[in-house]
Amino acid sequence: MGVWSNIKSDIDAVMENDPAARSRFDAVFTYAGLHAIWAHRIAHFFFRHRWCTVARIISQASRFFTGIEIHPGARIGRKLFIDHGMGVVIGETCEIGDDVVIYQGVTLGGTGKEKGKRHPTIGNRVVIASGAKVLGSFKVGDNANIGANSVVLREVPPNSTVVGIPGRIVKRNGKRVADRLDHANLPDPVVDTFRQMQKEINELKAEVEQLRQEREAVRTGGGGFRETAAGDDVRIADPVGCAPYDK
Numbered sequence: 001m002g003v004w005s006n007i008k009s010d011i012d013a014v015m016e017n018d019p020a021a022r023s024r025f026d027a028v029f030t031y032a033g034l035h036a037i038w039a040h041r042i043a044h045f046f047f048r049h050r051w052c053t054v055a056r057i058i059s060q061a062s063r064f065f066t067g068i069e070i071h072p073g074a075r076i077g078r079k080l081f082i083d084h085g086m087g088v089v090i091g092e093t094c095e096i097g098d099d100v101v102i103y104q105g106v107t108l109g110g111t112g113k114e115k116g117k118r119h120p121t122i123g124n125r126v127v128i129a130s131g132a133k134v135l136g137s138f139k140v141g142d143n144a145n146i147g148a149n150s151v152v153l154r155e156v157p158p159n160s161t162v163v164g165i166p167g168r169i170v171k172r173n174g175k176r177v178a179d180r181l182d183h184a185n186l187p188d189p190v191v192d193t194f195r196q197m198q199k200e201i202n203e204l205k206a207e208v209e210q211l212r213q214e215r216e217a218v219r220t221g222g223g224g225f226r227e228t229a230a231g232d233d234v235r236i237a238d239p240v241g242c243a244p245y246d247k
C-alpha cells in the first residue's frame with residue numbers, strides 16, 4: 001500500500017471514529033494522534049534500516065509535541081486512531097492490527113520480566129479505553145474491548161470485553177459472562193468466620209442457661225418441668241434420687 005493511500009486511510013480513521021471531527025482539514029492540522037502516527041511511520045522506516053538513533057530522535061521529538069510515545073520498533077497496521085493521545089505509550093515489540101482505537105493514557109507495555117518479544121499483539125478492530133494498561137507479550141483477539149483503567153495481564157479472546165484490575169472477561173460474543181465478580185459484594189472469609197463463631201456462642205449460652213434453670217429447679221424442688229424449644233413440658237429427673245413428681 002502506497003504512502004498516500006496510507007495517509008488517506010489514517011485521516012479516514014479520524015473521521016470515522018471521532019464524531020467531533022469537523023473536517024479532514026481539522027484532522028490533518030489539529031489531531032495529535034494523527035501526527036504521532038505519521039511521525040512513527042518515518043521513525044519506523046529508519047528503525048528498519050538500522051538508523052536506530054535517528055529513529056529514536058524522531059520518536060522523542062514526536063513525543064515532545066504530541067505527548068504520545070511510540071517506540072520506533074512497534075509495528076502498526078492501517079487506520080489506527082489515537083484519540084486525544086496524551087500519555088499513550090506503545091512499546092518496542094508491540095504489534096497493532098487494523099482499525100484499532102486507542103484513547104489517552106493507554107500503555108501497551110511489558111511487565112519487566114520478559115525478554116525479546118515482551119509487548120502485546122493487538123488484533124483488528126480492538127478498542128482500548130482511556131487509562132488501560134495491557135502488559136505482557138500475549139494476544140488481544142480481534143474485536144476485543146478493554147475498559148477504561150483496566151490492567152490486562154493475560155490473553156484476551158476475540159469478541160470479548162475485559163474490565164477491571166486485573167482484567168476479567170465480562171462479555172463474550174455479545175453475551176455477559178455469568179460468573180463475573182461482583183466488586184461491590186466481595187466475599188469476606190473473616191466476617192463469615194466471626195458470624196459462625198457468634199452463632200455457636202449463642203447456642204452455647206442458651207444451653208448453659210437451660211442447664212442453670214434445671215439445676216435451680218432441682219435445688220429448690222427436687223425435680224420439675226421445663227419447657228422445650230417446641231413448647232412442650234418435659235419432666236426433669238431428680239439427680240439426688242427423689243421420685244419426680246407429675247405435673
Ligand SMILES: CC(C)(COP(=O)(O)OP(=O)(O)OC[C@H]1O[C@@H](n2cnc3c(N)ncnc32)[C@H](O)[C@@H]1OP(=O)(O)O)[C@@H](O)C(=O)NCCC(=O)NCCS
Pocket residue numbers: 084103127128129130145146147148149150160161163164170171176
Ligand atoms: C469497554 C467499552 C469499549 C465498551 O465495551 P462493551 O463491550 O460495549 O461493554 P459494555 O459497555 O456493555 O460493558 C460491559 C460491562 O462492563 C462494565 N464496564 C465497562 N467499562 C468498565 C470499566 N472501565 N470498569 C469497570 N466496569 C466496566 C459495564 O458497566 C458493563 O457492566 P454490566 O454488564 O454489569 O452493565 C467502553 O465501555 C469504553 O470504555 N469505551 C471507551 C471509553 C473511553 O475511553 N472514552 C474516553 C473518551 S475521552
